[in-house]
Amino acid sequence: MTGGHQPWVVGLFLGIIAVTLGITLWTGRRTGSRAEFFAGGRTFSPLQNGLAITGDYLSAGSFLGMTGMIALAGYDGMLYAVGFLVAWLVVLMLAAELVRNCGKFTLADVLAVRLRERPVRAAAGTSSIVVALFYLIAQMVGAGTLVSLLIGGGAATQRWSIVAVGGLMIVYVAIGGMRATTWIGIVKAVVLLVGAGGLTALVLLRFGGNVGELLHAAAAGSGRGGAFLRPGLEYGGSVTNRLDFASLALALVLGTAGLPHILSRFYTVPTARAARRSALWAIWLIGAFYLMAIVLGFGAAALVGSSHVRASNAAGNTAVPLLAQVLGGGRDTVTGSVLFAVVSAVAFATILAVVAGLTLASAAAFAHDLWAAARRRSAEEPADERDEVRVARFAAIGVGAVAIALSLVAARLNVASLVGLAFAVAASANVPALLYTLFWRRFSTRGATWAVWGGLVPAVGLVIFSPVVSGASGALFPGVDFAWFPLQNPGLVSVPLGFLAGWLGTLTGRRDLAAEQAHAELEVRALTGAGAA
Template sequence: MNSEHQTLALILFSVFIAVTLGITTWVSRNRHGSAEEFYAGGRLFSPMENGFAIAGDYMSAASFLGISGLIALFGYDGLLYSVGFLVAWLLVLFLVAELVRNCGRFTLADVVAARMSERPVRIAAGISSVVVSVLYLVAQMVGAGSLVGLLLGGSGAAARTLTVIGVGALMVVYVSFGGMRATTWIQIVKAVLLMGGAITLTVLVLLRFHGNFGQLLTSAAERSGYGARFLGPGLRYGGDWTARVDFMSLGLALVLGTAGLPHILSRFYTVPTARAARRSVVWAIGLIGGFYLMTIVLGFGAAALLGPDRVRASNASGNTAVPLLAAFLGGGAESTGGAVLFAFVAAIAFATILAVVAGITLASSASVAHDLYASLKRRHARQRSEVAVARVAAVGIGAVAIGLGLVAQDLNVAFLVGLAFAVAASANLPVLLYSLFWRGFTTRGAVWSVYGGLVPAVLLVVLSPVVSGSPESLFPGVDFQYFPLQNPGIVSIPLGFLAGWLGTVTSGEEPDERRHAETEVRSLTGAGAV
């Protein structure tokens, strides 16, 4: 794109950044510095507001950039991400949302520690939450780098590095000064913009094919070079047994991982009641469902109108398919219409990244302060000191995410999020479900469940083709690949459940029936909930 078009996109970026910084400044002047204000926004949001914020938190760069790119490159196999991300919310609605709101206060560890020995459980849950959050943050950093690298063309390498650093700095500012209230409003604004952009592009794609979705699929298959195979399973996850098992592993991680994501669970504490939390999820499902249906149209639209080769030439992982499609639909990258539409979509994608990283950073810094720090310093800690620790933790987490984001710049963002989901489903979901539904669950079972899912999941990722052993790996020049699958979920998720069961039956600990009864009554009725 020429310099004028680049300038237009950068102006739109700057406008959104200015608006979000304005929101953060306004909120920071009206806060009173309590932990409830910083972590939960005072619990004052309505179900509709929180539903939009949940959707804004969940519809990340992986959704807008990564999924459409995977569909454009691999057709049917890319659909698994859209389906998995949406189906996961049924589990959240029916099993998690209301119970978590009643049992917890700020973090996942609040729910688990309600009837356990607090210190070991909080440390385990806090470590797991931070690991999941950092993995998720890396995906957003990679998406931001890919977007700005495309925008600035020849200076892409340096621009991607500076963008990753800039996004990290902005997320620290949002969280440190605005807390949950500012983060929520940023997510609401972003959700509205993202839905508007997705609807606009979807309508333009369908108009190209006169509203005939069948014609769109046929054109995508013809342009792909794979013919009818493009519309059936197997291009990415077909062939040998390894690819097929990887497909099942990914699906398992996507469906089960959402209920264990710290930044999603923390959103249920921003509403006043459990009923409001449940209604928030209903709002979120409506928005998220509509959005993921549109990513299917955008992915096949990019395959039909641009072709996989053009998408791959811009970014090998397909992360830039939607911005390229926007430029094409507007009349081409060199036209004014193409430049305006490209800039609009690029700004929305950038807004998406900023909003999501703010939510994830807030959740992970809350885990550091409320779980790790407070569990070690509980007798001497005050609310204000805990909030101060959370702000410092945001800086540290941002620095780690920036470093990893620079290393992983060539991986698909949806794929990176799939790894985060696998770790969340392995370490967080088993302990959460056991705590809510198993009367005999013990402290040892909780600790073993977290570490029994977390350690294998992370270890298997390190030993997988993602990190070494292939040209597409993070470190293609070395080979310490011993695990054949790219996603560890099919192994690590059962291990998390198994470790929790094994720890409980071998602990010899007598469950506290009184505390369990109190937790059960509170989870089901809301009596005594904060």
């Protein structure tokens, strides 16, 4: 950005912050009870909740990271779009209605319906916080990259931007709770879909609506020729690359059903039917966005050039803002700068909405699953709602501080690949315990804790000893090499380990007769809604 046009950028960013803070203050007066703070009073309609889910799901990994991957890797970059969308079929068929009927605020509520409360809440609450932190890192890295590109200043600006976004997300959650988070997500989803739609229309108009011409131009602009449009550029060749492809696909397809901030969305509607309709709205809206994102990724390769995208940001996170600048007429034109600023502001709004949802999910897991369960002397003892909400507000501050610190370390990584890691951890730890609880009568408390820890520990451990952290030019610590696990994503190993651990933990322990008897009650509740919150 040239200095003369920076006021556009600053004005739009300040406008977004003012609107979101206004929403937070407007809704913050009604967050005294748990149902209000954690679930927004369960008063949102399916369309509203579908938009909020879209706002939470379409993160910086989708708008910045995924389009950048397509601009750099072509056909292989589209794996993220396919995996993210197909995952919603799993959520629709196996999770949405059942989770709404069985739980109240968190994933652990579903497990605690038929299993011993304290051990499963400790495991599921910890896992939810870890998953949210992985996802938060991706969003805040995206924010830092975006702002540093807009106003200059390099690494220093990126660091301060991460700190600023972390501070804003703490304010959103601590003051506004789920109601503010939901309305911010709705506004963000509308803005994102309209902005992406307008940019997609401009790309297609540039090529006269001819998608074939767009693809040929993208292949030429990539510098890879026809290989850009064929499988294998990123995940082909060696056996390791092919296994990485399968690992990422498995993590993306299963991971959504274990994301805490997505599962908590189904508690904000009054009935299971509304939860199912919310998921249907989300599928249509998210599907439309990913079609547009594919066009934007190939458009960036065609009009900006993969080499220029990589020069601006090695991970490709700035492909869409640079594309907007080119479509507006170039860097030194007013229209180019304005369009660049508008698209960047949309991306910034995307990040703010997602980090608010993730922080709230983490705060709920800590206050409702870890703190409240440990404080109660028995499962039947009622919780002090005001204390729980107060602890959740302080937990939001703690989660925000940890996320800021980790994001400052991970600032050079690709946003989409970071999101892929969050999906892998969710698919490894949360999904096995959830599916076993809902569909396996013999599943026990021991099996649930083994499933969560047996997926969580290997997933995080394999990430630490993977090329994501060391041993590669794009790693977190490129100057050292302690990577012995060859894959970028651990899902191919850690997801089966999570399911295996849950199965072994159940079969090798004593039969949990109370859990087996409670399974019949859970089935009735899951399918009919009898006794649901």
